[in-house]
Amino acid sequence: MGGDFDLEAFLPYRLNRAAELVSLRFAVQYKAKYQITRPEWRALAALGFHGRMTATEIGAHSTMHKTKVSRAVKALEAKRWLRRIEDSNDRRTEHLELTVLGQRSYREMAQMAQDYERELALLFGEGGLNQLERGLTALENAMLSGMGKRRPRAGTKQG
Amino acid sequence: MGGDFDLEAFLPYRLNRAAELVSLRFAVQYKAKYQITRPEWRALAALGFHGRMTATEIGAHSTMHKTKVSRAVKALEAKRWLRRIEDSNDRRTEHLELTVLGQRSYREMAQMAQDYERELALLFGEGGLNQLERGLTALENAMLSGMGKRRPRAGTKQG
DNA sequence: ACGTAACGGTTGATTTTGTAACTATCAAGG
DNA sequence: CCTTGATAGTTACAAAATCAACCGTTACGT
Incomplete structure (x- = not known):
């Protein structure tokens, strides 16, 4: 049908499909085991992997919208998996880092x-x-x- | 930090990011030009490319949840871009096909x-x-x- | 200093998505 | 036939995503 456009070969289409196939399977695992959402896992992973960082940095780095990060951080904090540390120079920003508990969870999930x-x-x-x-x-x-x-830039559209 | 797990190289992470990067840019174009959502574009593309098919087939093929397909079809129908055709043997299923208007839109978007x-x-x-x-x-x-x-199978999880 | 603009982050409202339950239909057995 | 179970598709409700407005703070020009 219509034209010489090959939908099956269309990159956005294929990539989306692949991403879904691959990440859904994994998401099922940690959701079942740790009751955390995807943004939470992402924030945890970023912090566990990179060490202390700010919310904005997490967002920039893992392509998450800042509200998503904000909520994920709040959730992780409620779980006592991370703590906020105020910046001595700039009182707007806060540095985040995993607690011992959070680090342990991170290691387990990294293993997974x-x-x-x-x-x-x-x-x-x-x-x-x-x-x-x-x-x-x-x-x-x-x-x-x-x-x-x-x-x-940081704090813009995500995906 | 923690273990030898390399977040940056983790496939689900990378694929998601890539899919977003690639398809967002394109989505912006057709959204601006035709006011349709991504599921709508996908359904349109499937129909335009493969010709007449059922909602379930669209879902199976484009990895969309059946409710998403249902809503997308409804929207496309409202735009008069597709029509439903009843099956003579099975009154549950309905075959979908693009109207002339829909075909035209499809061709334009395929070109895009x-x-x-x-x-x-x-x-x-x-x-x-x-x-x-x-x-x-x-x-x-x-x-x-x-x-x-x-x-x-058809009609199951999407992503 | 002061006003304006930008930034980091949070919150509430809106929209989209997924989940589950439902309608209607069909198929197979007994 | 009549029950049981599966299927196609829609819908109601819950969870999640996006959007827009906001607060407090900092940077900068004047």
């Missing part, structure tokens, strides 16, 4: 993530995985640097 | 999509694109066939 990754790796072979990763890298570089449009 | 694709292609070179596509193919095959868990 690694297991999942391994599962994926042997599921579609090193070859396919490497190709995919290189492709993603190429894409990221192109999109973030090259593209005509300015990239969103 | 192709332009965007070309833009992407030259942005990160044939090489990167091919790698990415091969990687995606590997992933799709692995996830859909190989995976231990039964794959979602």
